[in-house]
Amino acid sequence: MATSWRRSSGSSEPSSITTRWSPAGVTSRTRSNFSLSDLQRMYSNNGSHPAPDGDKQFRDASRQVFQIIEEERMRIARDMHDGPAQSMANLVLQAEILERLLDRNPKQLVTELAEFKNSVRNALEETRQLIFDLRPMTLDDLGLIPTLRKFIKEYGDRYGLSTRFNVVGQERRLPGNMEGVLFRITQEALTNVHKHARAKMAEVTMNLQPTRVTVVVKDDGQGFDVARTEANLHKNKNLGLLSMRERAELEKGALEIRSQPGRGTEVKVEIPLGKR
Ligand SMILES: Nc1ncnc2c1ncn2[C@@H]1O[C@H](COP(=O)(O)OP(=O)(O)OP(=O)(O)O)[C@@H](O)[C@H]1O
Ligand SMILES: [Mg+2]
Structure with missing residues (x-):
């Protein structure tokens, strides 16, 4: 079977799913029919007020946000x-x-x-x-790399997996909420490894380049059919993959998943740095 890659934003390939509004950090099972870009479009309409015909949609979206909170x-x-x-x-x-x-x-x-x-x-x-x-306090105090180092070590001990954490490029702090976003994506990808992969090994590689940062989470587990899973995310009420994509998109980045039954899984997030 061919290896399947699925991309979100920043790709010429269309995503196989429509990413709908599922706020970052939220593990709730509620999902609205309102996408993040819909909300952003309404806000960007001449300043900070939604367009009049968007009032109802806006109220619905707010209600759903409160419900999710x-x-x-x-x-x-x-x-x-x-x-x-x-x-x-x-x-x-x-x-x-x-x-x-x-x-x-x-x-x-x-x-x-x-x-x-x-x-x-x-x-x-x-x-x-x-x-x-x-919210790991070390994330704000010490930054993403020490936080991931601690998290990955404890994760390996807790679930009996062999883990590796590699950092390529120059270690430094990242702007805005980027560290939080990358932490949550890595956390969800690793949660999926112990929940679904039956892996012996998980490896996280962070690559800090001047214009972009990438994080790859790789396991040697049983893998899965990405296209088939993504087509059924809404039906099966799976939020993890959706929330990872949403978070990457919020930072103008992209998330790719490469997996093949029996051959492990690789989740890669890439976020551009520089002018934002
Ligand atoms: N590393 C992995 N190895 C094997 N299967 C995986 C892996 N990551 C994801 N999957 C498959 O993809 C499905 C969707 O993942 P997703 O994270 O969206 O949902 P979930 O983990 O089942 O639930 P949650 O909403 O709590 O995250 C999983 O149910 C699992 O079948
Ligand atoms: Mg999950």
Whole structure:
């Protein structure tokens, strides 16, 4: 079977899917019929006000944006509830048992205390992970490269995959929200690797050139039929590939996916630098 490449913007090849509005950073299942470019066109119509005939569309789009924000909040609330809140409730129970042991069995208390300390450490780690997934603080403080280095190392440890991170070109900070965009695309591509690829190895290569930056995420997993998958994204409610494309387009870049059943997958994002 021939290797299939699919491109989004910045390509002469038409994309096989119509990319619809799915805001960056949002993992919600809601999808509107309103594209990002529709929204941009309305805004660019003589300044910042939408055209009169666009009023209804604009209101609909706003409503959908609010709905998506609400769903994202629900997801975060659920993660907090199932993760740190649950762990802390368990810690309180454990502390009560320790309290009782103080009189009854001080010897056992020492052993149980070690266990308790372990649980506290785990709860702390869980909370840190949640914060990191929401928005890694190192992204703003130290930049994309140290953040990716940490993320990829932890990702490999967590999922038992061998990982490599290569940086080509001159290491430097990138402008605007470009670092955030590249981080989210890499994060989603790697999430897909552990969710779908059954890979042994994942490799991320970042290439910083004077006029463009590219990131390639490659795995040696089972691969997939890109054209067939993209044709069914809406039906199957898959948001990952769509959101990666949307993010790349927001930075005037392009996303390409190369995969072949049985031969692994390569996701490549390229973003132009310079005049923006
Ligand atoms: N690295 C990969 N290896 C194998 N299959 C992949 C890989 N990346 C994506 N896929 C396939 O493409 C499909 C679409 O991916 P996409 O990220 O859009 O959705 P998803 O991961 O299923 O759900 P989500 O909306 O949570 O991201 C996946 O369901 C999977 O079948
Ligand atoms: Mg996905």
